[in-house]
Amino acid sequence: MLSAAQQTSPTGQRSGADLPSRDARLAYRSGKVGVTAGVAPGFVQGNLAVLPEKLASSFHRFCQLNPKPCPIIGMSEIGDPRIPALGVDLDLRTDLPRYRIWRDGKLVEEPTDIMAHWRDDLVAFVLGCSFSFEEALIADGLKIRHIEEKRNVPMYRTNVPCASAGPFAGQLVVSMRPFKPAEAIRAIQITTRFPAVHGAPVHFDKPEMIGIKDISKPDYGDAVSIQPDEVPVFWACGVTPQSVILQSRPDFAITHAPGHMLVTDVRNSEFSIQ
Numbered sequence: 001m002l003s004a005a006q007q008t009s010p011t012g013q014r015s016g017a018d019l020p021s022r023d024a025r026l027a028y029r030s031g032k033v034g035v036t037a038g039v040a041p042g043f044v045q046g047n048l049a050v051l052p053e054k055l056a057s058s059f060h061r062f063c064q065l066n067p068k069p070c071p072i073i074g075m076s077e078i079g080d081p082r083i084p085a086l087g088v089d090l091d092l093r094t095d096l097p098r099y100r101i102w103r104d105g106k107l108v109e110e111p112t113d114i115m116a117h118w119r120d121d122l123v124a125f126v127l128g129c130s131f132s133f134e135e136a137l138i139a140d141g142l143k144i145r146h147i148e149e150k151r152n153v154p155m156y157r158t159n160v161p162c163a164s165a166g167p168f169a170g171q172l173v174v175s176m177r178p179f180k181p182a183e184a185i186r187a188i189q190i191t192t193r194f195p196a197v198h199g200a201p202v203h204f205d206k207p208e209m210i211g212i213k214d215i216s217k218p219d220y221g222d223a224v225s226i227q228p229d230e231v232p233v234f235w236a237c238g239v240t241p242q243s244v245i246l247q248s249r250p251d252f253a254i255t256h257a258p259g260h261m262l263v264t265d266v267r268n269s270e271f272s273i274q
Helices: 020-029 053-065 131-139 181-191 240-248
Strands: 043-052 072-075 099-103 106-109 122-128 155-161 171-179 231-236 253-256 262-267
Touching: 020 262, 043 053, 043 072, 043 131, 043 240, 053 072, 053 122, 053 240, 072 262, 099 240, 131 181, 171 181, 171 240, 181 231, 240 253
Parallel strands: none
Antiparallel strands: 043 122, 043 253, 043 262, 072 122, 099 106, 099 253, 155 171, 171 231
16 A cells, blocks of 8 residues: 555645635544535645555455545554644644444444544545546636535435455445536636546436436435526436445444545646646
């Protein structure tokens, strides 16, 4: 399994304590709760998955085999709740607005910190999040429906299988944003430049082709309005590991609650390719 140093952001140790990303983490640490879409514009947000060391190598391999839904941007040392390369004074136990605790594949708790659950054998993975490329879409003049409607992004389980690794197997989860066809083409062009945060869409239009029976009823997040002249566009989603955990049934795991991400000090521009 690769060390944290091999899996952290390309810029290494962060400095500077007056960043809006750090302010957001401190607010969540002090008890603020809310989805993180639109928080600290310009800074990368990450999905969290925490597993016992005995499962970490298999999960790391699962991420390598499924880079679209599971792009690793940071990885902790065993038992260490910090990843310095992702943030000044970052503490994975307190700095997300809401977490999910899983036992034997079942959701048992959704706390606002995991101090009581942290163990010396845990390894944390931070995975790229689609919230990061939304900034680039907005900068190009595209409107993001769930942000406009002040809702969490809608997410759906699909019938698309992920490549399996050890005990980890399951179907892809996607996030959805509606656009007019010309806007959808532009969105594809823009997000292709961000492979470290899910990259280009995996599907558009005809949700039934990927196993989504009712677009108005997302499995995670909130439904948003879709106009008659718009098509739904689907991106691989970092909630995929939660779906996999549900099916793989590890004895213990921690993830973020959908839409409640880790706000890092890494800038979105660092993950853009030209």
